Amino acid sequence: MTRSSADRLRRLRLLMTLLVTVVNAAVLIVLAVLVIGADADRREQDLDAGLQVVTSSVLRLIRDDGRGEISTAAVAADELNDRCPGFAVLPGGPGQFKGFVSDGGGCPGVATANLEVQVQAAVKSGTQLRGFTTATDGGALRFRVEPFRQGGRYVGGVIAVADASVSEAEHDRLTLLVIGGCVLLIGALGLAGHVLSGRAIRPAAAALEQQEVLLAETAHDLRTPVAALRALAETALRNPAERADLLPRTVALASRMGGIIDGLLVRARLAAGVDQLAVQPVWLDQLVAGVVEDTPAGGASVTVTTAPCKVLVDPALIQRAIGNLLDNALRYGRQPDQQAVVQVIVANGRVTVADHGPGVDSALADAAFDRFGTGGSSSGLGLSIVRWVAQAHGGTLSAYNAEEGGAIFELALPVVPGGA
Structure with a gap:
């Protein structure tokens, strides 16, 4: 079915609303990704800052016992041993020295094997390592490893671990809030765009509809007199003797058609606000x-x-x-x-x-x-x-x-x- 110009213009309104909504959605999604990513980075940095304090402090407590062995006695006697975050001093390979794991009262437990893997990787690369691992209860842990040297080579590392479950839960809540806010904002912007585009298009749609009505009414009102005028003209062609009688009727019909056209033009001008009713x-x-x-x-x-x-x-x-x-x-x-x-x-x-x-x-x-x-x-x-x-x-x-x-x-x- 053929759509009218006014209908096509209204359909354009829907396309404009869709376009505005898609553009706004794309912008908001990018912003949401940036906000969520920035929050995740900030929380990791906060955890890493606390872990760095522990690893740096423990490194200062590690001693050489004078026989070429690593001593962790000072570490065991320090108050850090009884607090969270928990830590461990572990060798980078078998037989290098005896490792030490802090008491960490109340800290999440973690398998020593997981810690050894991370320390060995840091010793092998000679760089600090950061990342996440899993506690024995399944919770998330953030770890930081600082390797240390003896005799010019890396022999072990200090690894500290902190509970990241609370931070991750807060990050998840923020993520849900950001996503929910974006959905609501996209809906509000889509609705606002639909309303504003409707207000912008309404005058043009009304003008097109009036034009269509005017054309339809012109055809409606002129159909009968045009048919009658044609009949009179055909009769006059077939019967020349009756032309004198048919001519006044033809003139009258032509005058009626002119009046119809004038009336339609008046209505069009009134509807457009150009003229006023001649009351x-x-x-x-x-x-x-x-x-x-x-x-x-x-x-x-x-x-x-x-x-x-x-x-x-x-x-x-x-x-x-x-x-x-x-x-x-x-x-x-x-x-x-x-x-x-x-x-x-x-x-x-x-x-x-x-x-x-x-x-x-x-x-x-x-x-x-x-x-x-x-x-x-x-x-x-x-x-x-x-x-x-x-x-x-x-x-x-x-x-x-x-x-x-x-x-x-x-x-x-x-x-x-x-x-x-």
Whole structure:
């Protein structure tokens, strides 16, 4: 199904919202990754700073016993031995010296084999090592290894370990908060973008929709007179003797088409805010009587009952609205194989047009006023024009069924005080 220009513009709004949301999401995701990464680095640095204090202090306590052996006696006697973080002084290879593991009361336990692997790697590379390992209870531990020399070569290392589970739990909470905040912010930015793009596009969409309505109404209103004009021209071509009689009718149809075009242009200018309604006091009964008199009935029975009343309206637009109501009743307000019977009543600023057709389906009564909608005796677009004229004047258009059958359309307009 072909989309209208206004529909395509509204679809563009969704694409703009999606684009803005995707761009914002990408930026927020990058920021979230940077924030989470920075937090992880900061927490590791905090743990490493505490571990460095321990390893540096222990290194100063390691002695050479004078026989070429490593002594950890001073380490065992120091208060660091009873505090967390726990540590160990381990050889870089078998048979070098006897290792020492701190008491570390209350510190997370870790397998000595895991510590030996890390110390041997640091001794082999001759550099400090940092990383994570697993405690005996399955928790996360942060370790730091500083190798030390004896006789010009690395022979062992001091490794300190600290409980990282609390830091990791706090980091996980921060990660969830950042992710949740990003999701909420992306949703809020998407909603804001949708609202703002809607406000930006709404005037253009309304203008396109008005343009489409104008084109549709032009085709609707000109279809009948154009067909009649063609029929007259073809008749004149086939019967030259009748041209004198057909010419006045042709001129009248051309004039009617010009009036229709002028009316549509007026509506377009009014809708665009270029012009204002040419409102003036008008005798509604006389205006309606003139419209009925100028409308070909085609053999239908049309009766008019009026009471003098004066209204504040734009005469040209009201003439067109009354003409559409009357045309709607003549076209659709009849039973099969019968001529239409139409009654027009004017009183108290109201124009009532009743017919004896099939009536209006109650389920489609509102749709009867929508452009291109059809329900019962509705001609669709013609009634939408009448409703627009009524609303432009601050009036209303109503439709309902008569008890004895047939549809009733009632146009209510503002009355001049004391003019009824």
